[in-house]
Amino acid sequence: MIRYLSTDDKSLLVYEALASRPRLDILDWLAKRPMSVKEIAEALSFSSATVTVHVQKLEEAGLIVCSPAPGKHGRQKLCRLAADSFQGSIRTRSGSGYRDDLSCSIRVGHYTDYSVKPTCGLAMASSFIGQLDDPRYFSDTRRFDADVLWFAEGFVEYRIPNYLLPGQRLARIDISMELCSEAPGSNEIWPSDISFELGGAPLGVWTCPGDFGDKRGVLNPDWWPSRNKTQYGLLKIVSVTEEGTFIDGVKLSDTSARDVQPAFGQHLPLRISVLPDAGNVGGVTLFGRGFGNYDQNIEIAFQVAPV
CATH class of the missing domain: 2.60.120.260 (Galactose-binding domain-like)
Known part of the structure; x- marks a missing residue:
């Protein structure tokens, strides 16, 4: 799905979420496949608490979607991309x-x-x-x-x-x-x-x-x-x-x-x-x-x- 960005307030949340190297790395990993918070933390060598903060920011911006899913040790939070392409422009x-x-x-x-x-x-x-x-x-x-x-x-x-x-x-x-x-x-x-x-x-x-x-x-x-x-x-x-x-x-x-x-x-x-x-x-x-x-x-x- 393509996400369109402009100069409106809704797009501002996206720009803020993207202005972070760790969050960009998370998007790169999710482009390969949906992952749990624990899997993302292991891939980036971060703590689960740190990844959770970044995931919340990406979710608030509508860049990813998180949903509960069965895991090896009970329920886990599975993250996937909400859009895999972006297009931005300045509108009148x-x-x-x-x-x-x-x-x-x-x-x-x-x-x-x-x-x-x-x-x-x-x-x-x-x-x-x-x-x-x-x-x-x-x-x-x-x-x-x-x-x-x-x-x-x-x-x-x-x-x-x-x-x-x-x-x-x-x-x-x-x-x-x-x-x-x-x-x-x-x-x-x-x-x-x-x-x-x-x-x-x-x-x-x-x-x-x-x-x-x-x-x-x-x-x-x-x-x-x-x-x-x-x-x-x-x-x-x-x-x-x-x-x-x-x-x-x-x-x-x-x-x-x-x-x-x-x-x-x-x-x-x-x-x-x-x-x-x-x-x-x-x-x-x-x-x-x-x-x-x-x-x-x-x-x-x-x-x-x-x-």
């Missing part, structure tokens, strides 16, 4: 410049169209939804409660709401999601060419290296199988800018914000697919809140500019 107060205060969160099960082939399935916090490897259950009404889904080939499509007003244009859109390939069971070496489309325009293809099941996902509910099952994905950010489309800062295509401008009141369809003629037809798994390693849905952030 007149409202005539760019705005970055528009965002939305789309639950994994809230797709509006789909066509999938097995292996496939969906799950919510309490259980799987229907029978596994049966595409018919992608139409089940319980899918709206789904926070993880997977398929070997095909697509899911979501509707991104359009908040543009007359006289405004889309200058940039960032789409953050946790995803990986989909192998039968799991397989860390299972490449998949995952395609992204926005507003009918192809954004590009990203090759995911595998379907990760080597260790249990931090957020997975207790009932989720620990063996021979996908556990977590990679957090990726697809950014459509005025210069082109990028994934984690690496250019995917020349498709720019100009190519995906929606008409007033028209939504933006987002399609995530694995095409049958792809070089690596390795499926896709999408994680939402409560599954995988990142406690988030498909997160969308907009930048709007005057026409």
Whole structure:
């Protein structure tokens, strides 16, 4: 997820939290994986009390999220990044410049169209939804409660709401999601060419290296199988800018914000697919809140500019 910073008072807490070498080191460690306070203290050779003070500062600034989790000796405080990228700019107060205060969160099960082939399935916090490897259950009404889904080939499509007003244009859109390939069971070496489309325009293809099941996902509910099952994905950010489309800062295509401008009141369809003629037809798994390693849905952030 991208965190936007400006010259407002809310951003001041972030700047203050970042003005510390130990806190920057903590963020570096959490970028690798979620960690407990004790693990952070051991990694930095600090006392747990000292780390707790720094963690509180980072949590107050909204840079990390801490939640209780089971440990070897009872409950522990597990810390994870709330954002893995920052973008800052100076904004005019007149409202005539760019705005970055528009965002939305789309639950994994809230797709509006789909066509999938097995292996496939969906799950919510309490259980799987229907029978596994049966595409018919992608139409089940319980899918709206789904926070993880997977398929070997095909697509899911979501509707991104359009908040543009007359006289405004889309200058940039960032789409953050946790995803990986989909192998039968799991397989860390299972490449998949995952395609992204926005507003009918192809954004590009990203090759995911595998379907990760080597260790249990931090957020997975207790009932989720620990063996021979996908556990977590990679957090990726697809950014459509005025210069082109990028994934984690690496250019995917020349498709720019100009190519995906929606008409007033028209939504933006987002399609995530694995095409049958792809070089690596390795499926896709999408994680939402409560599954995988990142406690988030498909997160969308907009930048709007005057026409």
